[in-house]
Amino acid sequence: MQNPRLASRYAKSLVDLSSEKGQLEAVNADMQFMQQLSKSNPDVVALLKSPIVKPDKKQQILSAIFDGKVNTITAAFIKLLVAKGREGNLPEIAQEFSKQYDVLKNISKVKITTAVPMDAAVLEVIKNKVQAGTDKKIALEAAVNPELIGGFVLESNNTLFDASVLRDLNDIKKQFAENIYVHSIK
Structure with missing residues (x-):
């Protein structure tokens, strides 16, 4: 900006x-x-x-x-x-x-990204679950990113909840790169 x-x-x-x-x-x-x-x-x-x-x-x-x-x-x-x-x-x-x-209208924007498109019923359930924890109205935006492989990424008010398979694979890759298990073998 x-x-x-x-x-x-x-x-x-x-x-x-x-x-x-x-x-x-x-x-x-x-x-x-x-x-x-x-x-x-x-x-x-x-x-x-x-x-x-x-x-x-x-x-x-x-x-x-x-x-x-x-x-x-x-x-x-x-x-x-x-x-x-x-x-x-x-x-x-x-x-x-x-x-x-x-x-002004007390609306909180929430974005959910998945590997495949979700149907409206599932989106409504997710919206209700997110709204249960707050007094704000939820505006849910759905996006698709096939690179996630599976799971989802939920973004809301500067908070990111990443439950994707891609993140899990990157965590495993990082663990192997750090090789944290080698010293315990000796």
Whole structure:
């Protein structure tokens, strides 16, 4: 992130304004859309950060992309960012908005990564187990990484629980590399 304080301040202003106007959920959906757009389309991020493209041209392009797809508060916010020359920070602001929204709504993000896709019933059981230990709402994200071989990796609030076969194999490999059993044979 280029300027976390700037992103935090703009996101807080947007959270406050959208809460005051009763549009918090709609603006949150728009910020989720922004995050997906910036992840899936690096050309848009390059356009936002480009010093060569003039602000009025950026505004025209962004209007073409977002008109009819985002809330009026979000559209006005994007226009304000372009007017202030802060449009390059839009992806960071959208990410920070999501963090502040989660804190405001008491939501904890949990990510589970497995070697194979899990069905919805298993994901619901895992979500209920994780939620049982806390008073927060759980937003469960599932990912697949075939390199894990088996087991799972659970990430939540800067905590990582790795119960994967890959980690077990790496632990065994480390033990053999250290050769901790040789001195006890002598």
